[in-house]
């Protein structure tokens with residue numbers, strides 16, 4: 001019974017979450033259009049997509065077929081071809097059904113791929129050998145991933161109805177996949193899924209999906225597709241937020257701004273080896289009492305709690321330069337060497353210390369910090385475009401929204417920009433190290 005309650009809660013939370021983020025937007029249909037645009041843009045981006053599918057006996061033929069139909073629908077929105085999105089699949093039960101598996105090179109167009117997926121036989125395995133399936137994908141199929149494409153996304157979708165018998169091995173296999181840099185989604189179906197195991201399999205909590213029956217998979221299709229698109233396989237980075245907490249923003253809009261920050265970091269893997277975050281707010285001064293540093297959290301949940309703890313200080317001034325100086329001297333000095341150092345400055349207006357803002361930003365850029373400026377408000381009104389450009393050092397790293405309510409429209413663009421910037425920065429560092 002307990003399991004059912006937990007499961008029900010998770011499904012409800014997932015639904016509530018998506019509804020919530022849709023409500024926050026203004027106008028109401030924007031995020032959906034935004035999501036559709038994102039999916040449209042991403043369908044032509046190269047990706048290796050691997051399906052690892054449970055074919056154990058508890059599933060039954062009908063549900064197995066539902067699962068395959070879900071995968072057929074899922075791939076339908078991508079540009080399936082040898083140069084863009086390629087798909088592999090493997091099923092498992094008591095053993096890995098290697099004879100039924102196919103690799104990235106097997107199907108070169110969407111029709112052939114969908115036909116192949118629909119014809120995968122159901123073997124009704126007496127066990128749930130999830131680790132076997134993941135290891136086969138990792139050691140046999142991923143070997144064929146293209147190496148010539150920079151920033152190639154390698155995404156794995158594990159679809160299962162239950163508990164594997166060897167939970168430790170499943171965790172081990174999932175850890176191996178994570179170490180290989182794969183982005184793994186775990187989809188659990190049914191009343192008997194082990195949430196613990198799904199969370200072990202997935203790259204992070206935002207990569208776990210649960211539905212109560214196979215024919216409800218339809219409900220998560222768009223979200224999974226969106227998530228697959230919105231994420232970028234990211235090199236490690238240390239990311240600092242420098243956030244305006246001046247009085248002009250108001251308490252409500254400040255929390256909308258912080259929600260944006262939380263949503264933004266949610267698209268990254270947060271842990272000591274991948275992405276770490278620090279933050280500081282400023283107004284009349286730097287609010288060091290709210291600041292936190294890279295070592296202060298080990299996972300996403302702890303980070304989100306820290307961001308949640310930052311309060312609006314209604315500073316009577318906008319001392320952006322001091323905020324950047326603090327980031328540069330107190331936070332980035334703690335960043336890991338040889339990875340991308342990224343800073344995002346969020347402000348609703350012109351600073352009072354314009355000269356200091358410009359000189360501190362320049363200093364930060366010269367220290368190799370990749371600077372982004374997010375301006376909230378009307379350019380030419382309270383926003384000074386010249387100042388935003390000088391903070392970022394390049395207009396291509398400046399994004400603006402008319403109001404805090406519209407900030408969420410920038411999320412995908414900012415994610416894409418920082419992800420690409422980070423990967424480029426890291427590639428340059430690696431090249432420099434080689435010389």
Ligand SMILES: *[C@@H]1O[C@H](CO)[C@@H](O)[C@H](O)[C@H]1NC(C)=O
Pocket residue numbers: 094095096097127129131132133166
């Ligand atoms: C899982 O599958 C692999 C590959 O088919 C096999 O070698 C392994 O023994 C299986 N594990 C279990 C616990 O049955």
Ligand SMILES: *[C@@H]1O[C@H](CO)[C@@H](O)[C@H](O)[C@H]1NC(C)=O
Pocket residue numbers: 058162163192
């Ligand atoms: C639920 O999973 C457990 C293993 O954790 C298993 O023993 C049990 O048979 C499963 N029940 C159903 C209905 O599949």
Ligand SMILES: *[C@@H]1O[C@H](CO)[C@@H](O)[C@H](O)[C@H]1NC(C)=O
Pocket residue numbers: 250251252253256403404
């Ligand atoms: C945010 O600021 C705008 C003015 O730019 C204001 O109309 C709106 O009510 C504020 N929203 C909240 C939630 O405080």
